[in-house]
Amino acid sequence: MEKFVVKGLEEGLQGTVKISGSKNAVLPILAACLLTKECCEIRNVPPLSDVIHMTELLRELGAQVEFSEEQERIRVRAETIESVESEYETARKMRASFLVAGALLGRCGHARLSLPGGCQIGSRPVDLHLKGFQALGAKSRQEYGFVELTAKTLKGNSIYLDFPSVGATENIMLAAVLAKGCTVIENAAEEPEICDLADFLREMGADITGDGTDAITIIGGKELHGAVHEVIPDRIEAGTFMAAAAITGGNILLENIREEHLKPVIAKLAECNVRTETVPEGLRVSRKGRLHPIQLKTMPFPGFPTDMQAPFMSLMAVAKGTSVITETVFENRFIHAGELQRMGADIKIDSRSAVIEGVETLTGTKVKATDLRAGAALILSALAAKGETEISDIYHIERGYYKIDEKLRALGAEIERKDVP
Numbered sequence: 001m002e003k004f005v006v007k008g009l010e011e012g013l014q015g016t017v018k019i020s021g022s023k024n025a026v027l028p029i030l031a032a033c034l035l036t037k038e039c040c041e042i043r044n045v046p047p048l049s050d051v052i053h054m055t056e057l058l059r060e061l062g063a064q065v066e067f068s069e070e071q072e073r074i075r076v077r078a079e080t081i082e083s084v085e086s087e088y089e090t091a092r093k094m095r096a097s098f099l100v101a102g103a104l105l106g107r108c109g110h111a112r113l114s115l116p117g118g119c120q121i122g123s124r125p126v127d128l129h130l131k132g133f134q135a136l137g138a139k140s141r142q143e144y145g146f147v148e149l150t151a152k153t154l155k156g157n158s159i160y161l162d163f164p165s166v167g168a169t170e171n172i173m174l175a176a177v178l179a180k181g182c183t184v185i186e187n188a189a190e191e192p193e194i195c196d197l198a199d200f201l202r203e204m205g206a207d208i209t210g211d212g213t214d215a216i217t218i219i220g221g222k223e224l225h226g227a228v229h230e231v232i233p234d235r236i237e238a239g240t241f242m243a244a245a246a247i248t249g250g251n252i253l254l255e256n257i258r259e260e261h262l263k264p265v266i267a268k269l270a271e272c273n274v275r276t277e278t279v280p281e282g283l284r285v286s287r288k289g290r291l292h293p294i295q296l297k298t299m300p301f302p303g304f305p306t307d308m309q310a311p312f313m314s315l316m317a318v319a320k321g322t323s324v325i326t327e328t329v330f331e332n333r334f335i336h337a338g339e340l341q342r343m344g345a346d347i348k349i350d351s352r353s354a355v356i357e358g359v360e361t362l363t364g365t366k367v368k369a370t371d372l373r374a375g376a377a378l379i380l381s382a383l384a385a386k387g388e389t390e391i392s393d394i395y396h397i398e399r400g401y402y403k404i405d406e407k408l409r410a411l412g413a414e415i416e417r418k419d420v421p
């Protein structure tokens, strides 16, 4: 086990940071590699623990996987699928392992996967994924903690999602590209990661239109071939570094970003008194003067991302005045508030809302990362706190931030990784 020891900064972060490829884009893209016998090459892949777990799962299913972490490139060849099963250990490590369901169903007509279960931020069911598969003609049966999916042939259909779930939209797209005929997913998720998956599937030969809107049309049934794809930059990692510049009163340049993916975050930062400027090399983020309080509601894209909610709570904790957050995407995503309170933040939670009274300064202490984005919020708070903060359970953070300590040190942060005996 390791922990981060972070010293509060006297001066703001300065310098340049290169944003890695998107974790949430690469996971469904790796699942898509199961749809063809040919070799696929994925570039700009962040070597994160979630990505490594996905490559292990693809190997267990029979794919040959070559991961060059140095070159941030993965090659997958799924010439034959030897197993259609995933175990509880895999699902427990990474909920996104369920994304292989659609691809296995499309390619083999059969999948038997351990149900991912809930996690710190909510119950996270997969009912919308299953309803989608059933609409395409699959039968689903749940017993002993597994869901078994079978289909003689998949047939295109119209599917209306009760909620624009990112995972369900991706899984249905993965099944629908090999289903015969036309599938329309309505009330589909519009996140940039959906468009990146659609781009990859099109590069493999699929016929998909409407991604990035709430209605995606897929004409399925064509044989797919190998493809080479470069993953989009991680908008949540970018947003986290923007928040780091904001909370420390710094001035940093972000390279390898897509500004159009960051619009909701940029808009809220402007309300917080944080300046962003587009420059030829990327995006410059800076703050002078105290952070302003804001009202924020998390929403599916193009709304404010739930994954940026915890980092923004850190900003609000030291803003001048009262801020309010409403979390509409996950039912239990305020666990980080308790840890921030230990650092001196004044936060009251009432169901899905949090009221944050900004304080002058936070103070360092021992805290625990309870999930990925909660952990990022603790690092941000620690950078702006008086004294030293020890953050334990950092494996959560490393699921989604590649070399976050090295990247922050290069910007002037004092953050050390230490072994916990």
Ligand code: UD1
Pocket (backbone or CB within 6 Å): 023, 024, 025, 027, 096, 122, 123, 124, 125, 126, 127, 128, 129, 130, 163, 164, 165, 166, 167, 168, 193, 306, 307, 329, 330, 331
């Ligand atoms: C993905 C992201 C995660 C992000 C989330 C929302 C990945 C690997 N993870 O998660 O970082 O926070 O999108 O932007 O891409 N729901 C159901 N039934 C379902 C599926 C979802 O009720 O079958 C509910 C969930 O419990 C949750 C909401 O829908 O309350 C949103 O979940 P979803 O969009 O599916 O998130 P994920 O794909 O799991």
